[in-house]
Amino acid sequence: MKKFIAISLLSALLLSACDTTDENSSVESSSSSSVSDNSSSTTESSSETESSSAEESSSPAENPPEDLDENSFKAPNGEVLNITDGELIEDDMYKFEHSYIRYTKPIFYNTIDDPDLINWDTMHFSVDFDWSQEADGFFKVKAGDKLENGLTVKSADIYVYPGGFSQSHIEFEGELTLEGIVYRVPEDVYGSYQDEIIFFVDSAKSTNFPAPIGAFDIVGNWWTDEKSKLAFLGDYAEIRLGNYKEMADDFSEVVERGEAAKLKIKVKDLKYKYQNGPGGTLTATLVSFE
Numbered sequence: 001m002k003k004f005i006a007i008s009l010l011s012a013l014l015l016s017a018c019d020t021t022d023e024n025s026s027v028e029s030s031s032s033s034s035v036s037d038n039s040s041s042t043t044e045s046s047s048e049t050e051s052s053s054a055e056e057s058s059s060p061a062e063n064p065p066e067d068l069d070e071n072s073f074k075a076p077n078g079e080v081l082n083i084t085d086g087e088l089i090e091d092d093m094y095k096f097e098h099s100y101i102r103y104t105k106p107i108f109y110n111t112i113d114d115p116d117l118i119n120w121d122t123m124h125f126s127v128d129f130d131w132s133q134e135a136d137g138f139f140k141v142k143a144g145d146k147l148e149n150g151l152t153v154k155s156a157d158i159y160v161y162p163g164g165f166s167q168s169h170i171e172f173e174g175e176l177t178l179e180g181i182v183y184r185v186p187e188d189v190y191g192s193y194q195d196e197i198i199f200f201v202d203s204a205k206s207t208n209f210p211a212p213i214g215a216f217d218i219v220g221n222w223w224t225d226e227k228s229k230l231a232f233l234g235d236y237a238e239i240r241l242g243n244y245k246e247m248a249d250d251f252s253e254v255v256e257r258g259e260a261a262k263l264k265i266k267v268k269d270l271k272y273k274y275q276n277g278p279g280g281t282l283t284a285t286l287v288s289f290e
Helices: 007-017 052-057 244-251
Strands: 032-034 072-074 080-082 087-090 093-096 099-103 108-110 139-141 152-161 164-173 175-184 196-201 210-212 221-225 230-234 238-243 260-275 280-289
Touching (some): 099 152, 099 164, 108 196, 164 210, 196 230, 238 260
Parallel strands (some): 238 280
Antiparallel strands (some): 087 093, 099 210, 152 164
16 A cells, blocks of 8 residues: 655546556555646635634735746735745745635545445546646635634744745644544555544535645545555545554544544644645544544
8 A cells, every 4th residue: 555646646647537548657556646626616715704814814915916026926815925025044945924725625535435436447536527727715824813614823834935835834723523534544655654544524515624735736635545445535635633553542443454434523733734746744633523
């Protein structure tokens, strides 16, 4: 079982999704990557928040200049940032005390609900996506902003080099109830480890789930476990809850290695740490489940 974020593997998935045959584009078991989709969202990411500061920060800049100088670039919400307005923290990296999020699109497929989601011989998904579109609907958040889902932004920072983003860190306070699938990783793989508990958020049922920048031009991720015949395909909402050994009281009779189960969970202390591209982690503390 392996998990990849390599460009070559992403290309393989995109080719297979478009029903293009390529003998060299096979996907190894238990793999993961990121893809694009233009599915419509049930929640407008620029909708009003409960605090006036969040409402103000959610609006994109008006009439951004078409030609940017070497110190300026467009943020995901359309506003123009000048790196010299940030805090120089090391070499040529600058820090800004805000970040950008969007709400996940209502995209979620899995082999628990649909065993024919994926052809395990060809590794082709049966759903037909338009992979050509980029993510959209980003808005700015900063410490103290309260989202309409009840979460409060505890801290938000981006780190940039001249020309673009490098990292995004966001922490939230408050609890969030989510539906989705809990999965127990059967063995060490790239980016995951044996007995890690991962929760795949069903973003079609869990509205207003925040997704950060990091891969701000990507909507979605996928995970396949060929041995266990499990596959998940949805928006970029994959929560790492911790190690099974530390959570045995919670999950001892829920999931064995390589197994998955549909659950409704309550989490707190959501934390994002994302780098430019598909890399990054989303962690949270489990409060309860049913």
